Structures are given as C-alpha cells and as structure tokens.
Amino acid sequence: MPARDEYIAAIDIGTTKVCTFIGSVKKNNTIEIKGYGSSECKGIKKGLVVDINESIKSILASIGAAEKSTSMFIDSAYIGVTGKHISFLNNWTEINISSPGKIVRKSDVDRLIGLANKINISSEHYVIHTLIKQFALGEEKDIADPVGLSTDKLAVELLIIYGSIIPIRNIINSIKAANIEIEDIMLEALASGEAVLTPEEKESGVIxxxxxxxxxxxxxxxxxxxxxxxxxPVGGDLVTNDISIGLNIPFAKAEEIKKKFANVDINFYETLNRINMDDIMLDKNRATLNIRLYSIVNDRLKELLNLVKEKIEAYGFIHSIPCGLVITGGTANLKGIxxxxxxxxxxxxxxxxSLDVEGPSEVVGNPIYATAIGILKYANQIRNFLDLGQFDGRRQKSKGFAARFREFIMRILRND
Ligand SMILES: Nc1ncnc2c1ncn2[C@@H]1O[C@H](COP(=O)(O)OP(=O)(O)OP(=O)(O)O)[C@@H](O)[C@H]1O
Ligand SMILES: [Mg+2]
Known part of the structure; x- marks a missing residue:
C-alpha cells in the first residue's frame, strides 16, 4: 500500500464470507473506509480452517476485490480470530509498595503489569489479549487507576484471552499463503464490540x-x-438449515426465503397470512408456509439466544447489564430479532x-461488516497509542511485543 502509515487493512475470516477492508486514518484519528472486498468462504467453518486451499482462494478473492475497489495494493493486514477453542482466565498478581508514604507510582503499575503479563500458559495455547479488569489496593477492589493512592499492596486482575495454537496456526498459514504479512491478530468479539458500542454502554454494562x-x-x-x-459455535446457518429441512427445499432457497421473509417479531405473527410469498414459487399453501417459517426461525433463534443467556447466567453477569444487548453480525439483519x-x-x-467511522452507508450501516470495521478501529488505536478504554497488556507500552509476535509467526511457519 502507499504511505503505509496512513492506511490499515483488516481481514475478517467468517464461516460464510471473507472480507478485507482498507481504511485510512484521518487527522482526527477516526477511520474512513476506502474500500472493501467480500468473497464467499467455503474453507472455514466456525472459525476453523477445514480446507486450506478453499480458504486461500477466498482470502485472495476478497483481497483482490478490496485492492480493485481502492486501486491500492495490500501487503499487510490485521486479522480477526474466533472459534470455540478461544477461552479466557482471570488472573490476580500482587506487589508490595515500598515507596515513601506507600504512594503508588506509575513505575509500580508498570512493574505490576510486567509481572502479570508473564503468565504461564501451556505451549498448546497462544495469548491473544491481556486486558486489565481492575486494580485493588489491599482488600479494596474495583480501582480504575491506582497512581497517587496509598497502599501496602497493589494488585491487578487481568482478563487473559487465549486460543489453541493449531487453529490459529491454520489461519496464519492461510493468510501467509495469500502473501500477506500479519500485523497482529485480535479477537473478533472484541472487534465487533469496538465497532458498535458507545462509550456509555461500555461504561454502564452491555452485552x-x-x-x-x-x-x-x-x-x-x-x-x-x-x-x-x-x-x-452456532449462527444463522443453523436457521437456514432448519428451514431447508422443515420446508424440504435446498439450502440456497432456504437462505433466500430467510433473508426475504423471515420475521420473528411476535407482532408480525398476527399479519402472517397477509404476506405474499408467491414469487418464491413453492408448491405449498401460502398461509401454512408462513406459519411454518415463523415457527422454525423463531424456535431456532430462541434456542440460540437461550444458550447464550444460560452461559452468561452461569458466570453471574446477567443481573448487572443496564444497557442490555447490542446484536450485530449478519444475522442481526433478520427481521424482528x-x-x-x-x-x-x-x-x-x-x-x-458501526459507529464513528466514515464510509459508504451500505457498508457502515450493515451489521454484517461490524467485525471487519472493528478490527480497523482497534488496529488504529493500537498503532497510534490511543486510549483503548482498556489497557491491552500484550500491546500497549510493551516494547518487545512486535518482536515477540514476529517470533511467534516464524515459529508457526516453521511448524515448531
Ligand atoms: N437480511 C438477512 N436476514 C437474515 N439473515 C441474514 C441476512 N443477511 C445475512 N444474514 C445471515 O447472516 C449470516 C452471515 O453473517 P456474517 O457474515 O456475519 O457471518 P460470518 O462472519 O461469515 O460467519 P461467522 O462469524 O459466524 O464465522 C448468514 O447466516 C446469513 O444468512
Ligand atoms: Mg463473523
């Protein structure tokens, strides 16, 4: 790309599509989307590479389309990762404060974070983010910034997000085979949050x-x-699959019907018989078809949402979310969701x-692109040392990070 420092590329490798976005950093440090390319993806399922050649083909096609749309050449990019192999742990690290008056200095915080970042994780795993959750002064928790406060003991709790090396290696190998340098990899859930949440929602509590x-x-x-x-590891394709089985029609037809006619708003149910599905040309009674479509989609989505709810409940977070839910991704386009x-x-x-980004409205306004746009936003914050809202220990102020990341990529490529 020309002027490397001013342009950022992001690649979101999803189950249904790979998309490559090129953004430029504006003077006020916001991102403007210059162009993008999206290509159907057959080689990746649920964040895992299942066919390397197909993956490379889709990645190359999306990069090619993004390059064409901008007349730029991409040689490096930030990559999103996801999958059920990704997990997290909470880790507390503590140090004694021995300065005069036991006042916490900036250097104490740096020392503590340095220590906390030395977390031992098995060689089968790779740490993707180390995010600060809170500081504690002795028994007093929930401290946002301890500098200047007095204490005997200073502790920090990190949220360490890690994934299995093998699926991450397969993603890296696919990107490298497409001749792209990887600047960094980041969690797709974090990228989507970065794209669509307001600072107020993040402050108060939001899912x-x-x-x-x-x-x-x-x-x-x-x-x-x-x-x-x-x-x-479940998304909108399961809904399409059920429509396909339930109505006994091919997957592609079911996908078309889902996008055009599915609506899970309970109020919509009342009007079902008035919907015209004639152009679908199915040999079925229209009213029956509508009601069956409603119940199939409604049941599947309810089940999916309940699975997420149960997981959140199990961790005890469900009662302190004043800003509620923000739904994004392609399935957020499903009417009534x-x-x-x-x-x-x-x-x-x-x-x-996506919020606070400039670009064509059909892109910025479509939740299907939230992850890719979020990768661009997070990458911009890392590169320019902007406030991430949360210290990301693997990156900010960690001078050796870039070198360590290159070493990790080299190891992956050598298959160590
Ligand atoms: N208008 C629409 N109505 C209903 N569903 C839609 C609509 N548009 C897209 N979808 C669904 O969104 C899903 C694709 O979303 P998205 O592109 O965010 O997934 P992905 O990133 O490829 O996959 P993943 O993130 O799960 O690996 C598909 O199941 C598709 O049917
Ligand atoms: Mg996705």
Missing amino acids: VMDIGGGTTDVAIYRNRKMIFTYCL AALAENVFNMPARIGT
Missing part, C-alpha cells in the same frame, strides 16, 4: 452479540472494560452497526 453464519461471538463490558467473552432477544433476555436490545 454485545455478533451472530454470524457459523458462530455467535459474545462479549460483556462494564466500567469501560471487557470482562467476559464466549464463542457459541431485537424484539425476540428483548423477550428472551428480559432486557433492552438494539441492532448494532
């Missing part, structure tokens, strides 16, 4: 749910910090599209 084709990526924020993440989610979770829900 972001990216429902794609094969996965549902979840993140919870409170006090501006991500405190939980989860990947359910926000109303259904409000019902299941018993909290407000809205559809999340």
